[in-house]
Amino acid sequence: MKTYERAFWPFLLPALLVYTLLFVAPSLFGFWVSLTRWSGPGSEMTWRGLDNYVALLHNEVFATAFTNTFVMAIAGGALIFGFTFLSMVVLRQLKGRAFIRSVVFLPLVISIIAIGAAVGFLLNPEGALNTVLEWFGLDPQPWLGPEMVFRCIVGGLVWSSTGFYVALMMSAADAIPAHVYEDAQLIGATKWEQFRHITLPLTWDVFAVSAVLWVVNSLKIFDIVLAFTTAGTAAAPPIPARTIAVQQYIVVKGSGLPELGSAAAMGVMTLLVTAVLIVLTRRITRRDRVELS
């Protein structure tokens, strides 16, 4: 018998147990809590059936958080991969490309909370960005006001995450042998065409993984919202800026009675969004593997 067949259970069990006991089982417990009204251990748990879900569907604030999360995943994803693809067109040959790749990745190693502190100075009504706009005779904008704050957060997110996906995709592109591009140049392909017909197809598998990775990460977005709005104060972030994770955090921490049932119901609803988005992503990115022979 092969080694790995003999070792099958001993090798698998630790991961399986940790995952089942500490991840899957709590998820099921979370589903159970979502059907009750409960303030946590030490308080009474009362059965509510689907009432938490019904209440959430009626709750405009949750609806905003829900939509925001969705928009963030899709619009943010489109921007991030758009920029990533554009970078891939030029980054193969550009002078200083190693340097660019490193610096673009930099926000990833910086805590988002730290970035948030700078945001106030940059995006405040009297902040740096508006000052620069005024030099050019443009109107200052209320960047962090209710109408624009969400877009600014998406912008911040794109700024801080794109470097990661550039790094991922470029390392896949690096593996493509140079002679392929040389041949393409000989037949007169432009840089865009080289990207479109060589780089992209050959890195498509990595893109598929990256896209799923983005979807999973985007649904957890939490700290950047705090960083751009009310981090450090007792106030809750303004409603137009909230994601589901933020809304849930507000409900869990609650200055009054924590409503864990409602918070758990939000979690279950996020699960649905995630599942839908992952299936969509898989469908969009599915295609036959292209290989160089």
Next chain:
Amino acid sequence: MRRLIGDILLPRVTAVALWVWVVFNLALVGWVGIQSLKDSGDVWLHPFALPETPRWDNFSSAWQAAEFSAAALNSVLLTVFGAGLIVAISAPAAYVLARSSRRVAAPTISYFAMGLSIPLQTILVPIVVIKLSVYTFMEDWVTGWWDNRITLLIFQVALSVPFAVFVLTGYMRSLPHEIEEAAEIDGAGPLRAFVQVIVPVARPGLTTVLVLNVMGLWNETLLALLITPLPEERNLPAALLGLYSSMQYSSDWGGMFAGIVILVYPMIVLYVWLGRRIVDGMTAGISR
């Protein structure tokens, strides 16, 4: 026309945009450093001026206010143990799942992949509840004490296992089958064979998972806020949030920027030093 857009316009514009981006990132990092040396009034009034006289005491006040030494230690321990445990648990499982021809293997892989689509939110409430219960249980019945940092570590590991198993299974599949045969002939036990033969070959994949998890764990905020609220239990992001809060209420902006420098600059130095290796390590396993 095609040439104009595809060969000149598009690449040029993108190149300029990339350089603007680079300059912005560098300027931001430099600006934070300058701000950290000003007094609070100047931070606010003259955000782009150089400090008149550098205020090094901002750093000591930030260090004390945020209890950064404890936080740094917590972050390092949580990250090192967390990432180590994740790989130690996931790699053997991924290996046998990738190799085995048993009928349970494929459904088990899907079972782990399912975990990828369960967002943190779904189990946030259970985690809070379990955290409280575990603490009470351990304190009342078992050890007489408990430390929430252990709870945080356990959950960080559990939450990261599905992704690690998912990525590593894919990676292990791509390894040639011949490598085990050497070990078989050698007659080594499964564990020794795994450590001595498979791990060295699978190193790029393992490094990727390790680096990705190190980055994730280092920046963990939401779980840390909920599980470890006390100053001595905090990790760095939570401590910085605490400092941020405290400095806002006392308008000590110089101190706040000093805190950011303390948190961010070491990471940048580390990144510059390890730079390529981090990024390469991070991506080597995925891009196979």
Next chain:
Amino acid sequence: MRKLTAVLLIGALGLAACGKKNSGETAAQESLSYRSSWGAAEPQAKIIKTLFDDFAKETGAKVDLKFVGRTGNENLNAEMASGQGPDLFDTTTGDIETLTAQNLISPLGDVEAAQVPGEGKTVKDVLPEPVRRASSGKNGLAYLPHTIISTAVWYNAAEHPGLNPQTWEEFIAFLDESKKAGRTPIGQDGTIAFYNVFWFYSLLVGANGAGSLAELAKDPANWDKPQVLDAAEKVEQLAKGGYLQRDFMATKFPAAQNAWAQGTYDLNINGTWLASEVQPQLTPGFKVASFQVPAGGKKSIEVGTLGWAVNAKGKNVATAKKFLAFALQKKYMEQFSTVALNIPSRGDVPAPAHMADVQKAVLEAKETHLSYDYAGADKTWWGDMFLPLSDKLISGKIDAATFIREGKKRTADHLANG
């Protein structure tokens, strides 16, 4: 994993071996733990630290202080409910009801009767009646207050000596004059919804007394009272008049209050903690002073308090209560005035000079109301419905009539969906 197995194993062994609860070993030494919502760098934290140190020296008790700050106490309530958490924690007027409902706070009737060490007076004697009222729930005194908080409009008395408009018209006249002189009359940190609502709340409750805001959450019909429209119209007037700084809804807190301290704006509506928060930012010669929002009518004054509550399920309830009487000594309460620049809870300790009039107003007011008129008790109504609506009113997105119509409709919806 090995760690986890070990933990589980120890768990099983522990259960099998002793099979009985670890009784919190009756230590010979008293001990006391406190979890603070102040950050270690804030002056209050420093005062409280000395206080605990002195208490430890005096009684030999072992004290354990944690200065957590505003973020970090997120699940303190849940922790205490499950039997964990500190002996003493920080709380404020607005939280009494929920804490009482969850049986998290030990009522302090016995502390009221206790002697303040070395002064020959009881706790009840030194705490003025409005202060005790703002710190009590249905079971009597809920926590021991150290600081009085109230809301006022703040200005620089060096620039505008004796500014104290008595009517809304006078107030608007001042704003117009300021605008005409090319200044920005009001600076507002619009990101903080519960600062924006200060205007509406002060106008409504100031004129109509306690309960006039809270009742809006209880019955949609209350929105039809003319007083509600009147207050809303005044807020609309502020919004439409352009008296607040441009794009004030987009500030990153505390940009506006800092700029106010630099003299950029004439007025800032805020709590009595304002001067303490902006202290390092004040321009030289700035004389902080305040007046009440000229609401007219009953001239009700807000009285809220901050203080220490005793965790009912804590391990050292008796020591905690002993500490409270100890903490109320004059020499400590004076520091809340001189060092923390806030109004101390004791009537016989003077507030910082710039707030002497607020202290006097609070202690002598005929009509008082609690912080936010206790309207925040229904969290969903307050946070998800009322504050967002109030934001729309003050930012000029909706007019007063729409505010009333929407408020009434949404309150009805909220009450129907429970």
